Amino acid sequence: MELKRVIDRVYWLLDRRRTLVTLSAYGGDSVYGEKIFNFNGKVYREWVPYRSKFAAAFYKGLNGIDIKDSYKVLYLGASSGTTVSHVSDIIGVNGQVYAVEIAEEMAVNLILLAEERKNIFPIVDDARKPENYSGSVPKCDLLYQDVAQRDQTDIFIKNADLFLKSGKIGVFAVKTRSIDVSVDPREVVKNEVKKLRAKFDVIREINLYPYQKDHSLLILRKK
Ligand SMILES: C[S@@+](CC[C@H](N)C(=O)[O-])C[C@H]1O[C@@H](n2cnc3c(N)ncnc32)[C@H](O)[C@@H]1O
Incomplete structure (x- = not known):
C-alpha cells in the first residue's frame, strides 16, 4: 500500500x-x-465518489485546487455533512467550514457532526437569503455549492458577491435536471456558464458521470 x-x-x-x-x-x-x-x-x-460530487471530480481528473490548511469555506447545501466532513479534514483544525442547510431533518446530523468536528459551523437557513447569515460568516477562501435548485446559479452569485474573496475559487455542482429537464444537459451548463462569466473565470467543467448522474462540477475563479 x-x-x-x-x-x-x-x-x-x-x-x-x-x-x-x-x-x-x-x-x-x-x-x-x-x-x-x-x-x-x-x-x-x-x-x-458515489456519495460526494467533490470526490467524483478527483476521480474524473481534477488534480489540483486552491483549498488548504486553515482556509475558511462557505458550503451551501450541506445536507447531513458527508462532503463537509472531508472539507473539514482538508482545512484542518485551524480552518472553518460554514455549512448551510435548509432542511431541518438533514441538519440534525450536521449539528451532531459539528459537535465532534469543531471546525464545522452549521447554519440552518436558506442559501437564497445570505443576508440572514451575513453576521456569522466571514469573507471566505472557497465557496462550495450543491443545492440542486432551479435558481442555483443566482444563489451561487449572490453568496459569492457577499462572501467569496476576489481571486478565490468557487466550486459549483450544477444539477442539470434541476434547471430544465427538457433541454440537453450540455446546453443547460453552457447557459449557466454564460451567466457566470461576468463575475468568474471558468477554470474547469467536469462531467461527473458515472459517479453522479446529471451533474457537472464547475471550478470558477472570482474576478
Ligand atoms: C444533493 S444534497 C447535498 C449533498 C451534500 N452536498 C454532500 O455532498 O454531502 C442538496 C442539499 O441542498 C439542500 N438545499 C436545497 N435548497 C437549499 C437552500 N435554498 N438553502 C440551503 N440548502 C438547500 C437540500 O436540503 C439538500 O440537503
Whole structure:
C-alpha cells in the first residue's frame, strides 16, 4: 500500500486499485460508513465518489485546487455533512467550514457532526437569503455549492458577491435536471456558464458521470 498526494491532506491510496482518501483531522470515526485506513500511524478516510460530487471530480481528473490548511469555506447545501466532513479534514483544525442547510431533518446530523468536528459551523437557513447569515460568516477562501435548485446559479452569485474573496475559487455542482429537464444537459451548463462569466473565470467543467448522474462540477475563479 502507498499514498500519492493529490493536494494537501488528499491522497490516492494505491493498492490493487486506487482509493481517494482524506487525512482525518479528527481521529478514526467513520462519518457515513466510509472505510477507515490506518497507515504509518495516521488515520485516512475513504472519500466516496458515489456519495460526494467533490470526490467524483478527483476521480474524473481534477488534480489540483486552491483549498488548504486553515482556509475558511462557505458550503451551501450541506445536507447531513458527508462532503463537509472531508472539507473539514482538508482545512484542518485551524480552518472553518460554514455549512448551510435548509432542511431541518438533514441538519440534525450536521449539528451532531459539528459537535465532534469543531471546525464545522452549521447554519440552518436558506442559501437564497445570505443576508440572514451575513453576521456569522466571514469573507471566505472557497465557496462550495450543491443545492440542486432551479435558481442555483443566482444563489451561487449572490453568496459569492457577499462572501467569496476576489481571486478565490468557487466550486459549483450544477444539477442539470434541476434547471430544465427538457433541454440537453450540455446546453443547460453552457447557459449557466454564460451567466457566470461576468463575475468568474471558468477554470474547469467536469462531467461527473458515472459517479453522479446529471451533474457537472464547475471550478470558477472570482474576478
Ligand atoms: C444533493 S444534497 C447535498 C449533498 C451534500 N452536498 C454532500 O455532498 O454531502 C442538496 C442539499 O441542498 C439542500 N438545499 C436545497 N435548497 C437549499 C437552500 N435554498 N438553502 C440551503 N440548502 C438547500 C437540500 O436540503 C439538500 O440537503
